[in-house]
Amino acid sequence: MAPSVLIIGGGMAGLSAGCFARMNGFETEILEMHTIPGGLCTAWTRKGYTFDLCIHWLCGSKPGTPLYQVYDKLGLMEGRRFHHTDSWTSVRDEHGNEITIYTDPDRLYDELIRISPEDTPFISRLCKDIKKLSRMETLVDMTILDIIRYIPYFSLMKRYKPTVHDILSEVKSPVLRNLLTAGFGWEGQSLFFPLMGLAMQGAKNAGYPIGGSLPCAKAIEKRYLDLGGVIRYKSKVTAIITEKNRAKGVRLADGTERYADYVISCADGHTTIFEWLQGAYCDDTIRGYYQNLKPFPPIVFISFGLSTDLSHIPKDLTILFDNPVEIAGVKQDTISFRNHVHDPTLYPPGKGVITTWITADYSYWDRLQYHSEAYLAEKDDVGRKVLALLCQQYPDLSERCEVMDVATPMTFVRYTGNWRGSYEGWQVTPDSFFLDLPQILPGLSGFSMAGQWVVTGGGIPGAVLSGRKAVKQMCSDFGKKFVY
Incomplete structure (x- = not known):
């Protein structure tokens, strides 16, 4: 037996x-x-709109790579189509400064130089290193041969092991430094982590699976x-x-x-x-x-079903605030909106979906009884505040929100049991x-x-x-x- x-x-x-x-x-x-x-790794549907929580890109989506072969054995790749983006995100501050972090290192170089020619040495090295990282593959089995193949990348791992904040402190231009810091996420994480994702996207090895x-x-x-x-x-x-x-x-x-x-x-x-x-x-x-x-912090995940075409809005847009905005007891320095325009399976024709998430204070939500009147009121307040921030950038959306959905850290605990609402370990x-x-x-x-x-x-x-x-x-x- x-x-x-x-x-x-x-x-x-x-x-x-x-x-x-x-x-x-x-x-x-x-x-x-x-x-x-x-x-x-989930999504839910409200009034014809699908709000996708998880996959922004799937590392290992390129045929022939070791990770792709694992996915294929699991049935994940059968009939799967991928969208490959040309940008990681666009970042905009409140003074009209804006950059797009392109997945093509050459386009990225031109974009960053446009903002800060004085940072040419840093920008040049960064973009060259992204090109090198684009050839690095996720290992499936750590064999001796795999370790040997990784030797050329050890120096890059050492170089970008420090935090986003520490490495970007080398950037002379405060405008570029702030925009890049916002674009690469939490200041305390190693810069290697987002750079690897960016490089894999540029190599078309981290596509978004249509359907979500x-x-x-x-x-x-x-x-x-x-x-x-x-x-x-x-x-x-x-x-x-x-x-x-x-x-x-x-x-x-x-x-x-x-x-x-x-x-x-x-x-x-x-x-x-x-x-x-x-x-x-x-x-x-x-x-x-x-x-x-x-651990990754708990988050509040906010989704909007909008009754208008969203093709004029960037795929990803990060807004950098001069003064942090307080939402549900947490001061937010930035907010990143994800436009799902690249996946028409998620919304009715002529409409669109925008989602975002903000870091949360677990104890703030834990003190509210789940689905109590106070809890539901707080969810509604968060959704309306975030929608207002979106409409500051795109006023034409102010009357177009048909569906608003808010998932809190307690939602994560309820459905997955994750420790203190952390969404990703x-x-x-x-x-x-x-x-x-x-x-x-x-x-x-x-x-x-x-x-x-x-x-x-x-x-x-x-x-x-x-x-x-x-x-x-x-x-x-x-x-x-x-x-x-």
Whole structure:
């Protein structure tokens, strides 16, 4: 009889683990608390508009690359069409200064020089390095040969490991420095992280899948089911059952218990380690990660369905404020609007969708009873404030909003159980640069972890590859040769 495995979580890591486990001859059962697959790789529809939470670009979308081959095995690439953008974002301040961060390094060079000729040495080096990074591929298996192939990029990793703030402090022009800082996101993350995404987009290896996030998740779910896997929805885990320091099964919210020869948790890391296992299989190193590493912050995700054509608005637009704007207790220095004009499957003809998210204070939302009158009023206030900021840039949109949707950190907790509403696990900072957290916990056999909390940087590649790696570890435990 084939060995059995319970997989907690039907997000991208869990679906990946399920597929690879089936390919390697295991009996599998995925337990998912929601009613659909994908976890945070998801979208929802309101009055004909689809609001997509997750995929802005999919690293590894170029045929022939190692990551593409993994996706293909998971059924993700079958019939998938990609849109390739020519820009990362446009950034605009309140004084009329604006740049577009192009994915083509030569166009980017011309654009940055236009703003600050005095920064030619910095700009020249940056654009040359982006060209070099465009040839770097995401590794699937860290073999000796892979490490040798990565040697030419080690100097670039070292160069761009410091934070966005620290590296861009070298820029002489305050206008260019501020615009680039806003365009590359959080000042505390390593600049390497956004530069790698930019370079992959320029190489047409990080396209946007037409149809968005949920069809991608459903494609892998279909592959999993076609392989003979079982997935149970509305199945919320409350504990991992152990016996003699070996994982034996799980307890569900309805009190039932399910048993297997192996357990893979692709759920929230903090919940897995400190609640379901009560911290019994944890050392100082792991505790240190959860105490000291920086998770991606909780966010409020705001979506607008607009009854007008949006082709005159940039695909991505970041607004840099002179004076921070306070929304839901958090001062926002910038706000980035995403125009989904490139995907007509998300909105009715002649209309459009714009989404954005802002960093949030978890405790601010946690104090409000979910779906209480005060909670709903706060959501409405946030949506209206953000819409007003959008209409400051494009006044013609002021009477065009047909649908407004606001998802708070508590929405994330409700549907995925993510620790303090974090939407993507650990940030890539100088302290966590290329850090792989342990997938096997000390002292516990028959168990491994996968997902956003065992890799840094979040995203679908890390989730999918960690699910694959968990199955490789499981195969090793059972003396099986891993295939695929």
